Amino acid sequence: MAEDLALMDEDQVHADRVAAILQAVDANDATRLTELLEPLHAADIADLLEQIGAGDRRALLGLWSGEVDGEILSEIDESIREEVIESLPREVVAEAMRELDSDDVVDILEDLDPPQQGLILDALEDADRVAVEAALAFPEDSAGRLMQREVVVAPEHWTVGEAIDYLRQAEHLPDQFYHVILTDPRMKPTGYVTLGRLLSSRRDMRLKEILEDSFRTVPATETEADVAYMFNQYHLISTPVVDANGRLVGVITIDDAMNVLDEEHEQDMLRLAGVGDDSSLSDGAFATARQRLPWLVVNLFTASISAFVISRFESTIASLVTLAALMPIVASTGGIAGTQSLAVAVRALATRSLTSANAKRVVLRELVGGLLNGVGLAVILGLGGFLIFGDWKLGLVLGMAMITNQLVAALGGVLVPLGLHRLKLDPALASGTFVTTLTDVLGYLAFLGLASLVLL
Amino acid sequence: MAEDLALMDEDQVHADRVAAILQAVDANDATRLTELLEPLHAADIADLLEQIGAGDRRALLGLWSGEVDGEILSEIDESIREEVIESLPREVVAEAMRELDSDDVVDILEDLDPPQQGLILDALEDADRVAVEAALAFPEDSAGRLMQREVVVAPEHWTVGEAIDYLRQAEHLPDQFYHVILTDPRMKPTGYVTLGRLLSSRRDMRLKEILEDSFRTVPATETEADVAYMFNQYHLISTPVVDANGRLVGVITIDDAMNVLDEEHEQDMLRLAGVGDDSSLSDGAFATARQRLPWLVVNLFTASISAFVISRFESTIASLVTLAALMPIVASTGGIAGTQSLAVAVRALATRSLTSANAKRVVLRELVGGLLNGVGLAVILGLGGFLIFGDWKLGLVLGMAMITNQLVAALGGVLVPLGLHRLKLDPALASGTFVTTLTDVLGYLAFLGLASLVLL
Numbered sequence: 001m002a003e004d005l006a007l008m009d010e011d012q013v014h015a016d017r018v019a020a021i022l023q024a025v026d027a028n029d030a031t032r033l034t035e036l037l038e039p040l041h042a043a044d045i046a047d048l049l050e051q052i053g054a055g056d057r058r059a060l061l062g063l064w065s066g067e068v069d070g071e072i073l074s075e076i077d078e079s080i081r082e083e084v085i086e087s088l089p090r091e092v093v094a095e096a097m098r099e100l101d102s103d104d105v106v107d108i109l110e111d112l113d114p115p116q117q118g119l120i121l122d123a124l125e126d127a128d129r130v131a132v133e134a135a136l137a138f139p140e141d142s143a144g145r146l147m148q149r150e151v152v153v154a155p156e157h158w159t160v161g162e163a164i165d166y167l168r169q170a171e172h173l174p175d176q177f178y179h180v181i182l183t184d185p186r187m188k189p190t191g192y193v194t195l196g197r198l199l200s201s202r203r204d205m206r207l208k209e210i211l212e213d214s215f216r217t218v219p220a221t222e223t224e225a226d227v228a229y230m231f232n233q234y235h236l237i238s239t240p241v242v243d244a245n246g247r248l249v250g251v252i253t254i255d256d257a258m259n260v261l262d263e264e265h266e267q268d269m270l271r272l273a274g275v276g277d278d279s280s281l282s283d284g285a286f287a288t289a290r291q292r293l294p295w296l297v298v299n300l301f302t303a304s305i306s307a308f309v310i311s312r313f314e315s316t317i318a319s320l321v322t323l324a325a326l327m328p329i330v331a332s333t334g335g336i337a338g339t340q341s342l343a344v345a346v347r348a349l350a351t352r353s354l355t356s357a358n359a360k361r362v363v364l365r366e367l368v369g370g371l372l373n374g375v376g377l378a379v380i381l382g383l384g385g386f387l388i389f390g391d392w393k394l395g396l397v398l399g400m401a402m403i404t405n406q407l408v409a410a411l412g413g414v415l416v417p418l419g420l421h422r423l424k425l426d427p428a429l430a431s432g433t434f435v436t437t438l439t440d441v442l443g444y445l446a447f448l449g450l451a452s453l454v455l456l
Numbered sequence: 457m458a459e460d461l462a463l464m465d466e467d468q469v470h471a472d473r474v475a476a477i478l479q480a481v482d483a484n485d486a487t488r489l490t491e492l493l494e495p496l497h498a499a500d501i502a503d504l505l506e507q508i509g510a511g512d513r514r515a516l517l518g519l520w521s522g523e524v525d526g527e528i529l530s531e532i533d534e535s536i537r538e539e540v541i542e543s544l545p546r547e548v549v550a551e552a553m554r555e556l557d558s559d560d561v562v563d564i565l566e567d568l569d570p571p572q573q574g575l576i577l578d579a580l581e582d583a584d585r586v587a588v589e590a591a592l593a594f595p596e597d598s599a600g601r602l603m604q605r606e607v608v609v610a611p612e613h614w615t616v617g618e619a620i621d622y623l624r625q626a627e628h629l630p631d632q633f634y635h636v637i638l639t640d641p642r643m644k645p646t647g648y649v650t651l652g653r654l655l656s657s658r659r660d661m662r663l664k665e666i667l668e669d670s671f672r673t674v675p676a677t678e679t680e681a682d683v684a685y686m687f688n689q690y691h692l693i694s695t696p697v698v699d700a701n702g703r704l705v706g707v708i709t710i711d712d713a714m715n716v717l718d719e720e721h722e723q724d725m726l727r728l729a730g731v732g733d734d735s736s737l738s739d740g741a742f743a744t745a746r747q748r749l750p751w752l753v754v755n756l757f758t759a760s761i762s763a764f765v766i767s768r769f770e771s772t773i774a775s776l777v778t779l780a781a782l783m784p785i786v787a788s789t790g791g792i793a794g795t796q797s798l799a800v801a802v803r804a805l806a807t808r809s810l811t812s813a814n815a816k817r818v819v820l821r822e823l824v825g826g827l828l829n830g831v832g833l834a835v836i837l838g839l840g841g842f843l844i845f846g847d848w849k850l851g852l853v854l855g856m857a858m859i860t861n862q863l864v865a866a867l868g869g870v871l872v873p874l875g876l877h878r879l880k881l882d883p884a885l886a887s888g889t890f891v892t893t894l895t896d897v898l899g900y901l902a903f904l905g906l907a908s909l910v911l912l
Contacts, residue, residue: 273799
C-alpha cells in the first residue's frame with residue numbers, strides 16, 4: 001500500500017482525498033469526515049478549505065465545526081477567513097482564539113471587520129486582550145504586528161547555570177524560542193545566547209561570554225518587508241524587537257519572516273502582471289474580474305495612444321498595406337525586451353542588489369545589451385523582410401525600427417522601476433503597463449515614421 | 457552623528473560607503489580599506505563586491521585578499537564567485553574553505569569548474585573531503601546537497617539529563633542546531649526534541665515523552681523546491697534527511713530552506729518574463745544580451761504568425777485603413793489579461809494551491825471572469841468606437857472582438873501553465889510567449905475577421 005502510494009502521483013493522491021472528503025460531506029457522515037481530516041496537518045486542512053467550492057465549504061464546516069481549532073483558523077487564507085469564522089458557532093471561535101499565541105491572534109484580527117474583531121477581543125482573557133490591542137496599535141505590516149510578545153530574557157550578569165535553572169522553573173515559556181535575550185536593568189536588549197550554546201557550555205560560564213555575533217535589534221515600527229530582508233540577508237533565526245526607547249517589546253522568529261518573504265514575492269509577481277494584491281484562488285469569478293479590470297481599463301486607454309499614433313500614418317499604410325501586417329512585430333518584440341529588463345530590475349530592487357551605487361552601471365549595461373540584441377534581431381528581421389518582400393528598403397526600415405525599439409525597451413525597463421523606487425513607490429506597481437505602452441507607442445512610431453521617410 | 461545617519465536615506469548611506477571604499481582602493485590604502493570593510497557583515501561585503509565593476513573588484517581583492525574568508529565566499533553570488541576565487545591566492549581559498557560547514561563548501565563547489573573543484577577538495581581535511589564528495593554524489597538541487605552532515609542525535613531511551621550531559625561534553629557541535637534527533641539502533645530517526653523543551657524539562661524526563669508533533673523526515677533525493685515548500689507549509693525549523701534505507705544522513709535548517717524559496721521565486725519571476733535563469737546584476741552587457749536573446753528570437757517568429765494573419769486581411773485593411781490603427785487595442789488588452797491570468801496560475805501552481813482537485817473550478821472561474829471583463833471592456837471600447845467614428849457597426853466589431861479575445865486570454869492564461877505542469881515542465885517557462893502569441897494572433901484574427909464579415 002505504502003509503495004503503491006509512493007508510485008502514484010502526489011497530486012492524484014490529493015485529488016482522491018478531496019473527493020473522499022466531499023463524499024463524506026455529501027453523505028452527512030461526520031465520523032468518516034473526522035477520520036479523513038484528523039490525520040492532516042492544520043495547514044493542509046486550511047488549503048483544502050480554500051480549494052473546495054463555497055457550498056461544499058459551508059457543508060463541511062457545518063458537519064465539522066466543533067473540530068476547527070485555532071491553528072486551522074490561523075493557517076486559513078485571508079480571502080475566506082471571514083466567511084469561515086462567520087459560519088462557526090461563536091464559542092468555537094472563542095475557544096480557538098484562546099489557544100493561539102498573541103501574534104497569531106493579531107494576524108487573524110487585523111483582516112476582520114470591526115464587529116467580528118470586537119467579538120473575538122471579548123472572548124480573550126484580559127492579559128491576552130491587552131497584548132493583542134497593544135500590537136494592533138502598531139502600524140499595519142510593521143514589526144510590531146509581526147512579533148510575538150512572549151520573550152525569554154535574562155539579566156546580563158547571569159551564568160549558564162542560572163539561566164538553565166530559571167528556564168526549568170519558568171511556568172510559561174513560548175512554544176518556540178531559539179535565544180535567551182540579555183537585557184540591561186532598563187530592559188534594553190544587549191545581546192543573545194543560542195539555546196545550543198547554553199546547553200553545551202559549562203554551568204559557571206557567564207552568558208556575556210557566549211554571546212552570538214549575529215545579534216541585532218529591530219524597531220517595532222520597521223516594515224515587515226525590511227524585517228524579512230534582514231532575516232534572509234543575515235541568516236537570522238530570531239531577533240528582538242524594541243520600542244522607540246530601545247526597550248525590548250517582543251521577538252520575531254524566522255518562520256514569520258519566511259512567510260512575509262513569500263507574501264512579498266507573491267505581491268511582486270502579481271503586481272508586475274497587473275493583478276490586485278488581495279487576489280486569491282478561492283475568489284469567485286466576480287471578485288476575480290473586479291481585481292483585474294482596473295489595469296485592463298488603463299491598458300485600453302494606453303493602447304488608444306498607440307492607435308492614435310498609427311492613425312497619423314493612415315496615408316502611409318494606405319499606400320503600402322503590408323506595413324500594417326509588419327508593424328506588430330517590432331512593437332511586440334520590444335514589449336518582450338521591456339518585460340525582461342523590467343523583471344530583472346524589479347527583482348534587483350527587491351533584493352537591494354540595485355542601489356544608487358550601481359544604478360548607472362546597470363542602466364548602461366541594459367542600454368548596451370539592448371543595442372546588441374537590437375542589432376542581432378535587426379539583422380534577422382531585416383534579412384527576412386528583404387528575402388520575403390524583395391525590397392531592401394523595407395528590410396532596412398524593419399531593422400532600424402527594431403534597434404530603436406530595443407533601446408527604448410532596455411532603457412524603459414530599468415528606468416521606470418528605478419524612478420518609481422526613487423519616488424518611494426512600489427517599482428512593481430504599474431511599471432508593466434508603463435513599459436509596454438512605451439514600447440508599443442515608440443515601436444509603431446519608429447516603424448511607421450521610418451517607413452514614411454524611406455519608402456514613400 | 458547617529459541621528460544624522462538615521463535621517464539620511466539608507467540608500468544614500470550605502471552609496472557614500474561604496475564611494476569611500478572605491479576611493480581607498482584607488483589610493484591603494486589597505487589600512488583605510490580594512491577600516492571600512494571590517495565592520496560590515498560578510499553578506500554585505502559580498503553584495504558590495506557584486507555591485508562594483510569588474511575592474512574595481514579586481515583592485516579591491518588585490519589589496520584585501522588576505523581578509524577574504526569562507527563566509528564572504530559563501531555569500532557571494534555564483535555569477536562572480538569563480539572570478540573572485542581565481543583572483544585570490546590559493547592558500548587564502550584553502551583556508552577559507554576549511555572554516556566552512558560541509559553544506560556551504562558543497563554549495564560553493566557545485567558551481568565551479570572541475571579544475572577549481574579539485575584544488576578546493578585537495579585543500580580540505582580528509583574527513584571534510586569525504587563529506588563533501590558524499591554530498592556531491594546526490595543529484596543537483598536535491599535535499600542531499602542542501603543538508604549539513606553535522607547532526608545531534610540521541611538514543612530513544614535517553615532522559616533529558618543524559619542528553620544535556622552529552623551535549624555539554626561533546627567536542628564538535630554544529631554551529632546552529634535546533635533539535636536533538638532521536639534515532640533507533642539502526643540510525644533511523646524516530647522523533648525530535650526542541651532545545652527549548654530540553655532546557656525547560658526535568659532531568660529525569662524521558663526524551664520520548666517530550667517529542668514534537670511537527671516531526672517529519674525528508675528523503676535525500678527530494679528536490680530542494682519541495683523541501684522549501686514543506687518548511688513554509690508546516691513551519692518547520694529543521695528537519696532530518698534520510699537515505700534510501702531511512703537512515704539519518706543529515707539535517708536541513710530553515711535558513712537554507714528560506715534561501716531556496718527566495719531563489720525559486722526569482723526563477724519563477726524571471727522565467728515568466730523570458731529571462732535566462734543564471735542572469736545576475738553583475739553580468740556584463742554581452743552576457744545579459746545572450747541570456748535574453750533566445751526568447752526574443754522566439755518572439756520574432758511567433759510575431760511573424762500575427763503578421764501572417766494580418767496579411768491575409770490586407771484587402772480588408774486597404775478598404776478601411778482605420779482598422780490598422782484599431783487592431784492593436786484588442787490584441788494588447790488581451791495580452792494584459794493573459795498575463796494576469798498566467799501570473800495567478802503560475803503562482804498558484806508554485807504554492808500548490810492549484811491542484812487536480814480544483815483545476816476545473818479555477819478554469820471555469822477564469823472563463824467567467826474573462827467573460828465579465830470582456831463585456832465590460834467591450835462596452836467601453838464599442839461605445840468609444842461608435843462615438844469617435846460614428847459607425848455603430850465598427851463599435852460592434854470592436855466589442856465582439858474584445859469579448860472573444862478576453863475569453864481566449866483567460867483560458868490560455870490558465871490552461872497553458874496547467875498543461876506544462878501536467879507534462880512535468882516548469883509552468884513559468886515559455887508560457888508568457890505562448891500566451892501572448894495566442895492573444896495576439898487570435899486578437900487580430902477576431903477583429904479583422906469580424907470586420908471583413910460585418911463592415912465590408
